Amino acid sequence: MPEIFIDYQRFEFEQPGKVLQFMLDAGLDLPFFCYHPCLSIPANCRQCVVKAGMPVLNREKGTFELDDKGERIIRYFPKLMTACSLDLTDGMVIHTHHSDPLVKQAQADNLEFILINHPLDCPICDQAGECPLQILTYKYGPEGSRFEHKKVHKPKAFRLGPRVVLDAERCINCTRCVRFTDEISKSHQLTIVSRGDKNYPLTAHGQEFDDPYSLNTVDICPVGALTSADFRFKARVWEMNQTPGIDITNGKGCNTYLWTRDNLVLRITPRQNDHVNSHWMPDSGRLAYQRFNENRVHRPHIKLDGNDQVRTSWNNAILTLREQLEKTEASEILAIGSPHAPVEDNYAFRKFFKMHGVSEFFFVPDIRPGSGDGFLLSDDQTPNTNGVRLLDFKETTCKNLSSKIQGDKYKLIVLLDDSLFDRPDWPAIDPGNSYFTVWATNHTPTTAAAHLVIPVTCAAEHAASYVNVDGRIQRTVAAKETRYTNRRLNLEMSMGRLDHYGTQFDNWVDEKNRIDCIPAWEFFKKLDAEARFDWNSSREVLNEISRTLPVFEGVSYERMDTLLGVPLSISRNTPVDQKKTIEPKP
Amino acid sequence: MAESFSFDGKDLEVIRKILSRYPHKEAAILPVLWYAQDKFGHTSPDVQHLVARTLDVPEAHIHGVVSFYTQFYEKPMGRHVLDVCTCLSCQVCGGYDMLSYIEDKLGIRAGETTPDGQFSLQSVECLGACGYAPMLQVTNKQYVNHLTPEKIDRLIDDLKAGIEPSFESMPPKQHEKDNRLS
Ligand code: SF4
Ligand code: FES
Numbered sequence: 213m214p215e216i217f218i219d220y221q222r223f224e225f226e227q228p229g230k231v232l233q234f235m236l237d238a239g240l241d242l243p244f245f246c247y248h249p250c251l252s253i254p255a256n257c258r259q260c261v262v263k264a265g266m267p268v269l270n271r272e273k274g275t276f277e278l279d280d281k282g283e284r285i286i287r288y289f290p291k292l293m294t295a296c297s298l299d300l301t302d303g304m305v306i307h308t309h310h311s312d313p314l315v316k317q318a319q320a321d322n323l324e325f326i327l328i329n330h331p332l333d334c335p336i337c338d339q340a341g342e343c344p345l346q347i348l349t350y351k352y353g354p355e356g357s358r359f360e361h362k363k364v365h366k367p368k369a370f371r372l373g374p375r376v377v378l379d380a381e382r383c384i385n386c387t388r389c390v391r392f393t394d395e396i397s398k399s400h401q402l403t404i405v406s407r408g409d410k411n412y413p414l415t416a417h418g419q420e421f422d423d424p425y426s427l428n429t430v431d432i433c434p435v436g437a438l439t440s441a442d443f444r445f446k447a448r449v450w451e452m453n454q455t456p457g458i459d460i461t462n463g464k465g466c467n468t469y470l471w472t473r474d475n476l477v478l479r480i481t482p483r484q485n486d487h488v489n490s491h492w493m494p495d496s497g498r499l500a501y502q503r504f505n506e507n508r509v510h511r512p513h514i515k516l517d518g519n520d521q522v523r524t525s526w527n528n529a530i531l532t533l534r535e536q537l538e539k540t541e542a543s544e545i546l547a548i549g550s551p552h553a554p555v556e557d558n559y560a561f562r563k564f565f566k567m568h569g570v571s572e573f574f575f576v577p578d579i580r581p582g583s584g585d586g587f588l589l590s591d592d593q594t595p596n597t598n599g600v601r602l603l604d605f606k607e608t609t610c611k612n613l614s615s616k617i618q619g620d621k622y623k624l625i626v627l628l629d630d631s632l633f634d635r636p637d638w639p640a641i642d643p644g645n646s647y648f649t650v651w652a653t654n655h656t657p658t659t660a661a662a663h664l665v666i667p668v669t670c671a672a673e674h675a676a677s678y679v680n681v682d683g684r685i686q687r688t689v690a691a692k693e694t695r696y697t698n699r700r701l702n703l704e705m706s707m708g709r710l711d712h713y714g715t716q717f718d719n720w721v722d723e724k725n726r727i728d729c730i731p732a733w734e735f736f737k738k739l740d741a742e743a744r745f746d747w748n749s750s751r752e753v754l755n756e757i758s759r760t761l762p763v764f765e766g767v768s769y770e771r772m773d774t775l776l777g778v779p780l781s782i783s784r785n786t787p788v789d790q791k792k793t794i795e796p797k798p
Numbered sequence: 799m800a801e802s803f804s805f806d807g808k809d810l811e812v813i814r815k816i817l818s819r820y821p822h823k824e825a826a827i828l829p830v831l832w833y834a835q836d837k838f839g840h841t842s843p844d845v846q847h848l849v850a851r852t853l854d855v856p857e858a859h860i861h862g863v864v865s866f867y868t869q870f871y872e873k874p875m876g877r878h879v880l881d882v883c884t885c886l887s888c889q890v891c892g893g894y895d896m897l898s899y900i901e902d903k904l905g906i907r908a909g910e911t912t913p914d915g916q917f918s919l920q921s922v923e924c925l926g927a928c929g930y931a932p933m934l935q936v937t938n939k940q941y942v943n944h945l946t947p948e949k950i951d952r953l954i955d956d957l958k959a960g961i962e963p964s965f966e967s968m969p970p971k972q973h974e975k976d977n978r979l980s
């Protein structure tokens with residue numbers, strides 16, 4: 213097998229590739245800025261230089277020339293080579309800073325050079341704490357700078373587009389942002405203007421950087437030159453917790469990180485999953501943090517008389533709903549599941565009402581043809597349409613459902629978390645004379661019309677699974693505490709510095725950020741007067757699903773975690789009449 | 799964007815010829831920009847927009863190319879453009895002195911145009927004539943080498959009188975001699 217020697221250590225490689233990527237995969241350290249595994253390789257930052265050489269081959273004998281000690285004679289390239297663009301070659305010898313003082317010097321000098329005009333404003337820079345320039349300078353940089361002159365000044369706090377702010381002085385001109393718009397989002401909106409020390413990225417004259425994926429450039433910018441207009445100055449990165457999640461704003465289910473502080477989600481960034489979203493996510497998905505934080509249903513709400521809802525106790529909510537169930541025939545119950553709610557909640561909803569004799573379950577997918585782009589935005593506006601389908605909910609339309617609601621047949625409407633009244637094709641009607649119960653995360657026109665609103669956890673507060681448009685089941689992890697969860701006790705939740713060292717009496721802690729809500733499955737467990745459900749966690753609900761429903765066979769939280777989601781064979785198991793509505797893979 | 803500039807049939811024919819010389823259209827950007835600047839006198843944002851549309855390349859990219867070269871004018875310039883080199887070799891041989899001499903003489907700063915529209919002044923990077931430092935270039939054409947205040951006085955007087963300096967060291971612009979275009 214071909215071999216390569218890095219700092220006197222022998223490695224074998226199977227696939228052709230570049231030295232830098234090989235080293236990163238092997239867990240070796242080498243500083244770099246402009247390289248990104250998903251983008252073309254311009255080798256312009258010069259930070260990844262190594263000393264590289266090849267053994268001298270005796271062509272006649274076909275063997276390597278050896279010196280007196282019997283070691284291969286190595287002929288080095290006359291200059292240091294950029295490892296990011298250097299092809300792995302059989303027999304190649306690489307020296308990094310670990311074994312060559314010249315490389316070490318070059319790395320420090322290059323950083324000194326890059327920092328010549330850099331403002332060094334880390335204390336007020338959003339990127340500080342997660343800044344490759346800052347990190348690499350600490351690790352590989354010079355102690356100081358020999359530059360004594362005035363730094364070049366360039367535009368600061370410049371609005372490149374509606375969501376991205378540029379600080380041109382911080383830019384190191386790695387061109388990652390430009391290459392992203394050229395190669396990934398293909399909007400071609402950015403370029404590097406001018407040259408030399410006057411360089412910085414910019415759009416064409418009179419144009420805005422309004423690419424629907426623009427915020428990915430903020431993620432890949434190796435310095436604080438590109439920052440998010442929305443997140444700017446909101447929090448230092450080391451104050452936040454980082455928890456893996458799933459984008460719930462469309463059907464693609466991009467893998468994300470939710471960044472929280474004091475149980476508010478402050479930003480959402482993509483998490484690498486090569487099966488789904490690579491390193492990217494659409495800008496729209498990042499705004500979901502607002503619905504996790506704001507306008508939440510907190511404690512059950514009930515309409516007593518008139519149209520005003522008041523908060524009520526969980527006990528009262530449960531007793532009221534039990535009363536309603538007692539006086540209503542199963543055939544008079546209209547049960548509507550939700551493509552917004554996870555698999556576990558839809559399953560619990562269905563199981564509960566099935567036990568009550570309800571035989572038909574509906575849901576309304578929210579697919580808007582033309583709104584997808586074949587990349588990471590799908591026509592499907594909801595995260596779990598396929599999940600609800602697989603649980604045998606009947607697909608229906610707003611029109612059909614609303615006429616059912618208006619008719620006299622149903623006395624009790626139960627609607628899992630779905631703001632149907634907000635849908636563009638929902639006819640303007642109210643739930644008529646039936647008793648309308650809604651499980652919901654946020655206040656919406658739908659909850660306003662309900663007689664009873666049960667607050668449920670959102671994707672930032674529960675561990676739960678969603679099946680994306682391609683049939684991949686993926687799960688979230690709780691990022692935000694509710695009134696009933698606790699980071700210190702739930703070992704799956706992440707603990708930031710402030711959680712570790714703070715107390716609930718610190719003045720930055722706001723109890724209001726912990727919403728009074730529970731997962732829907734837990735509510736159904738409590739609702740069942742005969743206590744027939746024995747789940748203690750969503751994990752147990754999913755285990756039951758995978759035991760009982762063949763299509764979910766073998767699915768577990770452990771497998772979803774290790775495989776970054778499990779592909780389900782939806783096409784095989786989906787009834788024929790529903791197959792056609794499943795979106796094709798882009 | 800207001801479209802005040804356009805290429806006519808003859809222009810498009812030239813551009814088609816330029817395109818046919820290269821394997822991909824990005825390579826044609828420079829000659830087409832030269833052509834546009836010769837025609838319109840500058841490569842302002844509107845002209846960049848026109849070139850981008852004509853070649854079907856991203857407008858941002860054109861902006862990057864135009865702003866890279868001081869030889870492309872992003873705004874209308876005076877009749878004569880004096881590009882004074884202030885890069886390393888010229889700098890140590892007095893490039894900045896020459897620049898400020900011209901600034902004082904014309905009463906404008908680098909980057910500005912005289913009110914009568916006769917002269918524009920730019921401070922530019924190395925023009926590859928370090929051996930003749932300090933030097934300047936007149937409107938992307940003649941190099942004027944070994945600058946002294948006297949030489950500058952003479953140059954400006956000549957230009958005012960409509961006398962072009964003779965070439966001291968450089969051939970004329972490459973594309974003007976390019977017979978494949980005509
Ligand atoms: S803004 Fe950031 S990503 Fe773009 S070129 Fe500058 S340093 Fe690189
Ligand atoms: S990472 Fe190799 S040159 Fe930038």
Ligand code: FES
Nearest residue numbers: 883888924925927
């Ligand atoms: S430095 Fe002026 S021509 Fe090279």
